[in-house]
Amino acid sequence: MKNRNKNGVFYFFCYLLAIVLIDYAAGIILKNGGTTLILYNCLIFLEFNFLFLFFIQIVSRKSSLQIIKLSLILFNFTYVLSIFYYGFKNIYLIYNAISALLGSALVGCICVIYLREFLLSDKVINYKKDVTFWFTIGLLIYYIGGMPFTAIINYMKEMPEVIDLFLIMNGLTIFMHICFIIGFIWSWKEVK
DSSP states (O other): OHHHHHHHHHHHHHHHHHHHHHHHHHHHHHHTTOOOHHHHHHHHHHHHHHHHHHHHHHOOOHHHHHHHHHHHHHHHHHHHHHHHHHOTGGGGTSOOHHHHHHHHHHHHHHHHHHHHHHHTSGGGGGGGGOHHHHHHHHHHHHHHHHHHHHHHGGGTTTOGGGGGHHHHHHHHHHHHHHHHHHHHHHTHHHHO
16 A cells, blocks of 8 residues: 555645646746736646646545546546647647546546545544645545636636636645645655
């Protein structure tokens, strides 16, 4: 089981690395006056696939594993269909909100499934030192809390008054990263 958790942390690290690299590349492109939507549409694909792979590695119940695998297939199928829906030319102009919303909902459900499994296990005794617990809490709050923002992101140009939602997303992002940091710090001795 420890090897599976290490594999899970590897996929989680890949998730974080993809976010950092794409945000860095987007910053460079924006400085040069380019558009970054294609990068963020690619990030949607990467982030949710890495998260599904992360949860596949850390769950222990067979039923949970099957739900996550079905979610992975459903997400990827929807991602491909949404590209056709938006059109290949528009992938540079429109954020793939359909896939992002579905991915957020699926990750939220999977987080709840994992937390239920976690609470029914012996690991709950040392929850403070379990890095996957903190990752899951941060992901759950961020993705479920960000769904309303994601739903209207393509219409925000037409509704400038909703710009305050960016502040909510910033708050959710900060909360998620605090959970990640707590998980890394409190589990540091266990990882050593």
